[in-house]
Amino acid sequence: MTETSLFENAHIVLRDSEFQGWIAVDGGLIVDMGEGRAPERGLDCRGDILAPGFVELHTDHLESHLRPRPKVDWPARMSIVAYDAQMVASGITTVFDSVRVGNDADYVAARNDASNLVGEIAAAADEGVLRARHRTHLRCEICAEDAVEAAADVINAYQVDLMSLMDHTPGARQFASIEAWKTYYGGKSGLPETHLQKLMDRKRELFAKNYTRHRAALVAMAHNGGVAIASHDDTNSGHVEESIADRVSLAEFPTSVLAARLSHEAGISVLMGAPNVVRGGSHSGNVAAEALAREGLLDILSSDYVPASLLMGAFGLAQRIKGYGLPRAIRTISYNPARAANIHDRGEIAIGQAADLVRIINQDKGPIVREVYRDGVRVF
Numbered sequence: 014m015t016e017t018s019l020f021e022n023a024h025i026v027l028r029d030s031e032f033q034g035w036i037a038v039d040g041g042l043i044v045d046m047g048e049g050r051a052p053e054r055g056l057d058c059r060g061d062i063l064a065p066g067f068v069e070l071h072t073d074h075l076e077s078h079l080r081p082r083p084k085v086d087w088p089a090r091m092s093i094v095a096y097d098a099q100m101v102a103s104g105i106t107t108v109f110d111s112v113r114v115g116n117d118a119d120y121v122a123a124r125n126d127a128s129n130l131v132g133e134i135a136a137a138a139d140e141g142v143l144r145a146r147h148r149t150h151l152r153c154e155i156c157a158e159d160a161v162e163a164a165a166d167v168i169n170a171y172q173v174d175l176m177s178l179m180d181h182t183p184g185a186r187q188f189a190s191i192e193a194w195k196t197y198y199g200g201k202s203g204l205p206e207t208h209l210q211k212l213m214d215r216k217r218e219l220f221a222k223n224y225t226r227h228r229a230a231l232v233a234m235a236h237n238g239g240v241a242i243a244s245h246d247d248t249n250s251g252h253v254e255e256s257i258a259d260r261v262s263l264a265e266f267p268t269s270v271l272a273a274r275l276s277h278e279a280g281i282s283v284l285m286g287a288p289n290v291v292r293g294g295s296h297s298g299n300v301a302a303e304a305l306a307r308e309g310l311l312d313i314l315s316s317d318y319v320p321a322s323l324l325m326g327a328f329g330l331a332q333r334i335k336g337y338g339l340p341r342a343i344r345t346i347s348y349n350p351a352r353a354a355n356i357h358d359r360g361e362i363a364i365g366q367a368a369d370l371v372r373i374i375n376q377d378k379g380p381i382v383r384e385v386y387r388d389g390v391r392v393f
């Protein structure tokens with residue numbers, strides 16, 4: 014595939030500013046840019062927006078391709094290829110594939126499932142059939158009996174780039190409201206009320222038995238492997254203190270303004286779901302991402318369970334929050350997640366950065382991804 018060497022007549026979004034002009038690309042890198050007319054003819058962007066390729070740190074969308082219906086398993090390679098295509102169609106050029114370890118109420122896996130999946134994604138990438146750059150985000154359900162062994166299996170065999178430490182015990186964090194927990198798990202599992210009560214008791218037992226020692230083991234594993242750690246659903250100051258002590262670099266979905274503020278002030282990047290911005294609030298009844306953005310506490314958006322929400326969420330912030338601006342909004346889906354995940358060669362439109370670019374048309378009903386380039390080569 015050949016790379017496009019010049020993009021002209023574009024509305025270019027830099028890290029802190031925006032302008033009408035052109036970008037020159039060579040060898041997969043951005044090598045020059047300027048305002049107004051381009052020095053030579055290139056791809057005419059017709060005034061469309063040109064943004065850096067998006068960086069997605071937490072998508073669980075692969076799961077809906079692997080298991081399109083309860084108890085229906087789709088072939089892994091074809092699921093990965095379809096998921097990858099959907100990522101780039103959403104403007105995402107670097108994606109952290111969420112792979113879960115630790116058997117939970119709504120997720121039961123064989124011990125080698127996570128390893129097999131990471132291996133299959135790596136094989137597909139090696140064979141050149143994937144469009145986005147793929148990294149691994151290992152989501153660890155801390156209290157599950159098999160969490161530590163299953164995480165070790167993956168880390169010992171493959172490159173892992175991010176590890177999140179999750180606890181979904183009813184009555185805490187994401188599910189401070191027992192009713193919200195029942196709605197979520199009852200809906201996902203289809204279990205009747207009596208079973209849900211038993212499950213709740215079991216989860217509380219597992220918390221008492223495993224939380225402290227499993228968390229310590231997982232944190233040690235991450236630090237030994239040089240893997241960045243994300244906290245998950247931090248709610249109170251105790252949670253954030255624990256995250257700071259564990260040298261966490263990313264706070265996924267803090268559920269309160271307090272936890273977001275304490276994390277942000279401690280230099281921990283605050284990540285919230287873009288669907289939360291699009292919907293105007295959290296489906297679990299927790300703090301709204303937009304409210305955090307208004308307070309200056311939101312660093313990163315993630316598409317979570319709807320890939321296309323990433324761009325919609327960023328535009329939503331720029332449109333609804335006075336003075337927010339498009340560069341700052343685009344930073345939440347490109348520069349900020351890249352740097353939080355220790356990626357420095359891409360994530361913004363700047364000379365010397367990889368030419369990962371998204372051409373966007375902004376229509377009345379919302380922004381639409383028109384073209385996507387990775388290392389200067391069109392992938393969508």
Ligand SMILES: [Fe+2]
Nearest residue numbers: 181187245246
């Ligand atoms: Fe959660």
